Amino acid sequence: MKQPKNVKDISQGDGPLSAVEIHDQIPLPPPFDKLEDEPAIRPLTQDARDKFVVVDDTIAVGIPKPKTKEEEEKLVNGFLDGLRKCFSVADNWTFLQPLMMSMEHCAKCQTCNEACHIYEESGHNELYRPTFRSEIVRRIYHKYIKKHSTWVHGDIDLNWKTVARLIELAYRCNLCRRCAQTCPIGVDNALLAREIRKVASQEMGIVPREIHDDGSVLQLKVGSSTGMNDIVVKDNVEFIDEDTAERTGIPIKTPWDVEGADILLLHNAGEIMAWPENPGAFATLFQAAGLSWTLSSDFAAYDGINYGVWYDDVQFARVAIKHAQAAARLGVKRIVLGECGHAHKALTVIADKVLTGGLKIPVESAFTVLHEIVKSGKVKFDKSRNDFPVTLHDPCNVVRLMGIVTPQREVIKAVVPEHRFREMAPHGCENYCCGGGSGFAIMSGRNFSDWRHHLTGRRKFRQILEAFQGEEMDKEHPKYVCAPCSNCKGQIRDIIKYYDAWEKAGISYGGLVELMVNAMVDAKPGFIDWEWH
Amino acid sequence: MQWLPYVVAYAGIAVFLIAVIARFFMWARMPIHVRWELYPVAHDAKRARYGGSYFEESKWWTKPREVSLLGELKVMVPEILFLVALKEHNPKLWIRSLPFHFGLYLVVACTVLMLGTGVLGALSTSLLEGGFGTLLRGLIVATGAAGMCLAILGALGLLQRRLTEPGMSTFASGADLFNLVFFVVAFGVALVNFLLFDRDFSQTTSFTAGLVTGDFAAFSGAGGEAFLAVLTVVLLSVLVAYIPLTHMSHFVGKYFAYHAIRWNDKPLLRGDKGEAEVNKMLGQKVSWSAPHIKGEGKKTWVDVATEEFKKK
Ligand code: SF4
Ligand code: SF4
Numbered sequence: 001m002k003q004p005k006n007v008k009d010i011s012q013g014d015g016p017l018s019a020v021e022i023h024d025q026i027p028l029p030p031p032f033d034k035l036e037d038e039p040a041i042r043p044l045t046q047d048a049r050d051k052f053v054v055v056d057d058t059i060a061v062g063i064p065k066p067k068t069k070e071e072e073e074k075l076v077n078g079f080l081d082g083l084r085k086c087f088s089v090a091d092n093w094t095f096l097q098p099l100m101m102s103m104e105h106c107a108k109c110q111t112c113n114e115a116c117h118i119y120e121e122s123g124h125n126e127l128y129r130p131t132f133r134s135e136i137v138r139r140i141y142h143k144y145i146k147k148h149s150t151w152v153h154g155d156i157d158l159n160w161k162t163v164a165r166l167i168e169l170a171y172r173c174n175l176c177r178r179c180a181q182t183c184p185i186g187v188d189n190a191l192l193a194r195e196i197r198k199v200a201s202q203e204m205g206i207v208p209r210e211i212h213d214d215g216s217v218l219q220l221k222v223g224s225s226t227g228m229n230d231i232v233v234k235d236n237v238e239f240i241d242e243d244t245a246e247r248t249g250i251p252i253k254t255p256w257d258v259e260g261a262d263i264l265l266l267h268n269a270g271e272i273m274a275w276p277e278n279p280g281a282f283a284t285l286f287q288a289a290g291l292s293w294t295l296s297s298d299f300a301a302y303d304g305i306n307y308g309v310w311y312d313d314v315q316f317a318r319v320a321i322k323h324a325q326a327a328a329r330l331g332v333k334r335i336v337l338g339e340c341g342h343a344h345k346a347l348t349v350i351a352d353k354v355l356t357g358g359l360k361i362p363v364e365s366a367f368t369v370l371h372e373i374v375k376s377g378k379v380k381f382d383k384s385r386n387d388f389p390v391t392l393h394d395p396c397n398v399v400r401l402m403g404i405v406t407p408q409r410e411v412i413k414a415v416v417p418e419h420r421f422r423e424m425a426p427h428g429c430e431n432y433c434c435g436g437g438s439g440f441a442i443m444s445g446r447n448f449s450d451w452r453h454h455l456t457g458r459r460k461f462r463q464i465l466e467a468f469q470g471e472e473m474d475k476e477h478p479k480y481v482c483a484p485c486s487n488c489k490g491q492i493r494d495i496i497k498y499y500d501a502w503e504k505a506g507i508s509y510g511g512l513v514e515l516m517v518n519a520m521v522d523a524k525p526g527f528i529d530w531e532w533h
Numbered sequence: 534m535q536w537l538p539y540v541v542a543y544a545g546i547a548v549f550l551i552a553v554i555a556r557f558f559m560w561a562r563m564p565i566h567v568r569w570e571l572y573p574v575a576h577d578a579k580r581a582r583y584g585g586s587y588f589e590e591s592k593w594w595t596k597p598r599e600v601s602l603l604g605e606l607k608v609m610v611p612e613i614l615f616l617v618a619l620k621e622h623n624p625k626l627w628i629r630s631l632p633f634h635f636g637l638y639l640v641v642a643c644t645v646l647m648l649g650t651g652v653l654g655a656l657s658t659s660l661l662e663g664g665f666g667t668l669l670r671g672l673i674v675a676t677g678a679a680g681m682c683l684a685i686l687g688a689l690g691l692l693q694r695r696l697t698e699p700g701m702s703t704f705a706s707g708a709d710l711f712n713l714v715f716f717v718v719a720f721g722v723a724l725v726n727f728l729l730f731d732r733d734f735s736q737t738t739s740f741t742a743g744l745v746t747g748d749f750a751a752f753s754g755a756g757g758e759a760f761l762a763v764l765t766v767v768l769l770s771v772l773v774a775y776i777p778l779t780h781m782s783h784f785v786g787k788y789f790a791y792h793a794i795r796w797n798d799k800p801l802l803r804g805d806k807g808e809a810e811v812n813k814m815l816g817q818k819v820s821w822s823a824p825h826i827k828g829e830g831k832k833t834w835v836d837v838a839t840e841e842f843k844k845k
Binding site for chain 1: 560563564565566567569570571572573574577580583584585586588589590592593594612616618619623626630701703704705706707709780782783786787789790794795798800802803807808811812814815817818819820822823824825826828834837839840
């Protein structure tokens with residue numbers, strides 16, 4: 001396996017430092033257990049290698065190789081300026097203490113490594129150790145900013161390759177923080193990856209197009225990263241209402257801009273575009289339970305996404321403020337977040353210490369609201385309608401990073417026969433990322449999706465297959481992966497497609513509310529559409 | 534010159550205390566930051582067991598947040614004493630790290646016992662006579678000897694691992710190796726001194742007691758014996774001063790890593806005092822230079838976060 005020998009390799013040579021091939025990987029469980037039958041990881045084209053900086057055999061950011069000395073210096077100096085700002089209260093009060101904690105105390109014990117699905121599934125490629133990029137950024141900081149002795153902190157050469165490769169490498173981490181959970185000292189490699197992304201974005205303007213230009217910037221320009229404006233979104237939701245009513249036999253009307261409603265529901269607008277059955281199911285359940293709720297057509301408030309959590313504090317704050325302003329204008333009592341993990345963490349946890357005064361509207365998860373609906377008994381469910389194997393994916397943002405573990409399980413208990421539910425191993429706070437975390441689910445340029453499926457999504461796919469072992473692995477025996485998060489769902493959809501897992505093993509996926517409506521006594525049976533992906 | 538080892542010991546202790554207190558205040562006085570907790574959060578009275586939080590309740594902000602100190606202690610005490618996180622996630626390192634850390638705890642316990650002996654002896658020598666005195670002296674020898682042996686064994690084991698385990702050796706700096714060698718040498722010299730000349734710790738105890746009472750007695754014995762005793766004091770004093778100046782000060786940082794970050798799930802509700810602190814931070818001027826920010830040290834966080842993109 002091609003891999004770097006040492007962190008110092010980051011500044012050396014020209015081509016990729018690592019490449020993972022299928023035979024480096026551990027076979028998946030049956031029926032995908034033959035490495036030779038797996039689709040090969042497409043190599044990066046020579047053209048891309050010539051044009052862009054590479055750290056391994058794929059590209060996420062796409063930093064053009066500098067053509068002049070000035071461009072080389074701009075990269076190095078921009079990075080150093082940004083890194084300096086990370087340690088200033090004014091510029092980085094948001095993460096200063098967590099950052100310093102992770103810069104100062106790593107014992108380089110490598111305990112965290114095996115917690116990382118990417119490192120594990122790469123066949124233990126050095127480049128993907130959670131500590132690899134952290135060690136580089138620490139060495140740069142100590143040597144070039146603090147001018148500390150390299151004897152104490154380790155040596156590194158800082159040139160444009162170091163900087164550009166390090167930024168690429170910051171996008172080889174799902175920011176799932178599973179490694180941080182195992183660190184005996186409390187060091188957080190995910191946080192350091194995010195700080196590198198932050199320097200690149202906030203200082204140097206270097207970010208993958210999908211999450212910045214086509215993501216948060218688009219959301220702040222037109223209202224949604226999907227490109228939908230308020231008129232289009234209302235049209236789409238009207239269509240979803242009609243379609244859902246046809247499927248369930250229950251007429252629904254999604255309320256818009258209801259002043260003084262109890263709940264403002266924030267969907268990830270990707271649901272409206274890619275999985276319309278999800279907002280449809282929400283509307284069906286909320287209406288049947290008699291909740292006072294509304295969607296908002298206010299600017300950016302019909303899209304709960306906030307990609308800033310992955311790379312940029314300013315973009316994060318801008319979007320969080322838009323969401324809070326919309327809720328304040330309507331005078332709702334609470335914001336409820338739909339099935340979107342990063343939106344949960346963004347508005348509930350991170351924005352907690354960003355929004356103040358009139359913008360401080362209470363925020364809660366849809367999972368607790370759905371659990372309340374189940375407990376209220378206002379909606380009747382017939383578990384036997386979900387008589388197929390079901391497993392549950394725990395979105396990192398909701399579970400490990402927010403501690404919401406049981407409500408979604410209680411809901412499943414109410415709508416799925418007990419003997420049909422199987423937990424993944426491990427699950428709950430120790431779950432593995434779906435592989436789409438930190439923006440990867442929407443990043444597929446060049447061969448990045450191949451890299452994603454083989455490195456980041458493979459552990460989740462492995463867990464899904466393990467959960468369903470013992471079942472008939474064919475299309476005639478459908479199995480449901482409940483992934484109550486839009487990004488996770490996208491990643492799981494992609495990996496199912498990549499391995500043709502519906503055709504070959506009868507594995508499909510969907511959200512939590514779809515399972516609920518599928519079991520609703522008042523709805524026509526068959527809400528889940530197995531053949532549609 | 535008999536006071537020289539005392540001066541070195543005082544200096545070592547002073548540097549240690551100043552560095553630890555300075556570190557403590559550095560962490561304690563850091564500005565507010567956004568929440569970045571990681572579950573399980575040990576003080577969640579009802580849900581720490583499985584990693585749940587108050588977010589599992591609908592309208593959580595209307596309900597009391599139950600914080601359990603006992604819950605924290607249940608995690609912290611075994612973690613500090615037995616390094617359970619390391620045991621769970623890296624058993625090969627744990628069998629080396631546990632004796633090292635536990636050895637240090639025993640050496641600290643031995644030092645406390647010797648200081649106690651000094652204070653009691655200064656009050657009245659009769660206090661140290663009889664069974665209690667014998668017990669105290671026995672404990673000093675037991676904790677001291679066991680502590681040194683465990684710390685040396687552990688440090689050697691850690692050194693071996695750091696030199697031979699691929700992931701650790703490629704990341705190790707000169708100082709990482711030096712730190713462990715320093716422990717081995719300092720405790721090794723102290724152990725030799727114990728085995729050759731001070732089997733009952735009486736020299737060391739009277740020296741430690743002198744630090745409290747101000748009775749700066751000279752080390753007894755011939756040249757070699759006195760030299761070894763002074764060398765032991767100097768090496769251990771330098772070690773004590775050195776530890777908090779390195780990343781080994783993680784024993785201070787770890788408290789904040791848990792309490793200020795990992796377990797800091799305290800919500801900021803409308804009208805809370807913390808709002809003023811957040812507002813103060815939002816009033817800071819940013820200098821991030823990327824085209825979508827262009828702070829230039831002139832715009833505040835509020836300015837950059839409320840800029841209208843829509844019309845651009
Ligand atoms: S981050 Fe923590 S677990 Fe990983 S090497 Fe550093 S100290 Fe060890
Ligand atoms: S945050 Fe997740 S993906 Fe990133 S290094 Fe840690 S375990 Fe790996």
